[in-house]
Amino acid sequence: MELTRQEKDIVRRKFCKYCIKVMEGEALYYIRQLERQREREVCFSDLTPEQENQLSAYDDLLEMNYFQVMNMDVPVRDEDISDALKKLPERKRMIILMAFFLEMTEQEIADYYHLVQSTVHYHKAESLRMLKDILE
Numbered sequence: 605m606e607l608t609r610q611e612k613d614i615v616r617r618k619f620c621k622y623c624i625k626v627m628e629g630e631a632l633y634y635i636r637q638l639e640r641q642r643e644r645e646v647c648f649s650d651l652t653p654e655q656e657n658q659l660s661a662y663d664d665l666l667e668m669n670y671f672q673v674m675n676m677d678v679p680v681r682d683e684d685i686s687d688a689l690k691k692l693p694e695r696k697r698m699i700i701l702m703a704f705f706l707e708m709t710e711q712e713i714a715d716y717y718h719l720v721q722s723t724v725h726y727h728k729a730e731s732l733r734m735l736k737d738i739l740e
Contacts, residue, residue, distance in 0.1 A: 673701045674716070680705070688738040696731040703728055 607615065648656075669686035670677040678701050680686040689697050695717075702708045702716070714724045 671697070671701055671705075673698055673706060676706075678705045684739060685735075688735050691738055692731055692734060696727055696734070699724060699727045700731045700735070 651659075667683075668679045668681050669683070670679055671689065672678075680689065689700065692700065699713055699717075702713045703710070708716075710721050710724045710728065713719075714721045717724070
């Protein structure tokens, strides 16, 4: 069935009116959502010191052991590993710390100590064996 021009105009106007009502409803819903959000949210500047303390957490940094490697403090949290590392000879300990805590490659460690890469690989493997024996 074909609509006349006047009927098409009526349908278009009704559709536009429907779309406007839907958009108004969505806008009101959005405004209500923002109002609810404002009621529930609080600015950090408005918090009391007691409320601020409830939101924070502190690490136990005092329980960490630090090793000096390449003029940097390398933290080791696990006490057993820290104790085992202390039992290693100095160079072996430094190679392990550089490899696993500073994420240096064997070649970078070799360049730092003026060694060949295979020597660093040997020290690293030997250090890991020693650590395994100490930790068992």
